[in-house]
Amino acid sequence: MTAPATPAPVLDVWNLTTSFRIEGTWYPAVRGISFALAPNETLALVGESGCGKSMTALSILGLVPTANGRVEADGIMFEGRDLARLSDEEMREVRGNGISMIFQEPMTSLNPVLTIGFQVTEALIYHQNLSRAEAEREALALLDLVKIPSAKSRFREYPHQFSGGMRQRVMIAMALACRPKVILADEPTTALDVTIQAQILALLNELKAETGMSMIFITHNLGVVAALADRVAVMYAGDIVEIASVGELFARPTHPYTEALLRSIPRSDRDTAELHTIPGAVPPIHRMPKGCRFAARCPLAQDICRAMDPPLEPLDPESPHAVRCWVRGGHDLAALTEDANV
Amino acid sequence: MSDPLLRVRDLRTHFRVKRGFPNPETVTVRALDEISFEVKRGEAFGLVGESGCGKSTAGRSILRLVEPDSGSIEFDGEDVLRADKARMRALRRRLQIIFQDPYSSLNPRMRIGTALAEPLLVHGIMGKAEAAERVRDLLVEVGLPRDAGIRFPHEFSGGQRQRLGIARALTLNPELIIADEPVSALDVSIQSQILMLLRNLQETHDLSFIFISHDLGVVRYFCQVMAVMYLGRIVEKGPIPRIFDEPLHPYTVMLRDASPVPDPTARKAFERIEGEVPSAINPPSGCHFHPRCKHATELCRKVYPKWMEVDAQRGVACHLYDPASGMSPKP
Known part of the structure; x- marks a missing residue:
């Protein structure tokens, strides 16, 4: 992915994979995700339990337990250094000083x-x-x-x-x-009541504006995302399936999962006559299907979706809106199917 | 059928707890302070509020899982609080509860089929073979495989466990189900599956619900009427969606405005939300909400507002509500 020549990102993650060992075999919980965080930007990582959003944050900070966990990346670039290649001591220096984390349960x-x-x-x-x-x-x-x-x-x-x-x-x-450049906030308001949540979100927004820091905000709540994110990455089963500016994502949800998720939320600001449901559940990490991981739950799934893993690609070459989907991602399905058969 | 199925009057449940170290003292937690409401047949009644507002205690008090101190509960004409053990047992067949975390209410060493058949056998409703067949039907009804009964609770996912919790509540064909945050622990996609299931069951079994939740979106979807609780009291009650469109109590307004909606074009100024919920051990004088209310007057600080019926469906407890004009303070 080549980003437009805007300010250099504070944090640039290239091809991050985090795997866990289950009964002797390594299974990826985060699969080759890449994203860049701009100065003073709030990027929301959103998804359901087990989608890999928390693991992404722990991987950036080098907090994945090494006994059964493994982090691989082409680069986790922060202030000119690759965090994936720092010693424990250097990493301790970065934690807190450069990047700090807020957890769900204080x-x-x-x-x-x-x-x-x-x-x-x-x-x-x-x-x-x-x-x-x-x-x-x-x-x-x-x-x-x-x-x-x-x-x-x-x-x-x-x-x-x-x-x-x-x-x-x-x-x-x-x-x-320690005036960090980046804050990783992992579901910081999930355990709080809504009025307290609103206060904490307001506080984080205010602090971000005052200090110029950037934030990765991890949440399962799309309402919270809408309230504070600048950009949103939707995760499913270890992949980023869609990434776009917050306005674009909510106005034009393009991945079938994002779309279904948005239609599954009962809203407090309007009547919902029919609630959409997504059949089935996220497959367990050690039993991921071949091809697109959402295919089994997807109403649009074609043969190619079950055969080949789609790439995360911009909707058009200029667009910052990228989607990981054969059907909705603007691919030439007929040509692809032919290729797959050859 | 115009009589309500459940009528709760001035229900009060206080807990006495020991606090402090090394010299503990007994304090009273005013968990529920004289709440009144009615649930009609086939209606889903929402109880909403933040942690510690007494909504779960209300659900438990109705089932007498905690014993209320005073007030009355009338279920289909019968006085629940005066019912003796045998009557209570009969009543519990008609009144069931679904918990937030069904796993903690399932015996981990008992097969699901055995656990679900137990109430049928305990109440002497049917024999073993018949009960086993009924359990299989129930499992299918809540969207689980017909043969899931041979499995143990740990073999099910969170969403499936909630389906088991629902099956357990349905076993005895109840008329009223108290659902205490039944979808709060679930992911969005599973949450919508469970809500759809509950709604279908409500129609097919002609069920009534008391639906306890902190999530206004879920309540707006599932319920027809809602009561907002704050520190053990109902502060406002009204039909959905009117209570969302024209809330009368400043706390209802605050709760509504604090609820995030998935729409970035509707970003709200959260700064207006002040203060935290005080303790139910020592609630503020007068209107409990006054320390967080920007409209509070001298009267609000001194006297708890009387409950006012706005019309047949709505009521509010706020000094600032003007019955003549039907106006509440505007934010």
């Missing part, structure tokens, strides 16, 4: 026996070599930045004294502590 990422203030301060002392006094001043400023009310008096409180929304604000403060 309680499992916070230490229950240390104060909130201590935990935010620790990141600053460790990564930025500040003195304790300096770090505490900075930590307090961060807690103010993420709008924790009366941050000063709550500095010495413990995680259990914070609500779910406030804990997620603390996690965001910690992620921002």
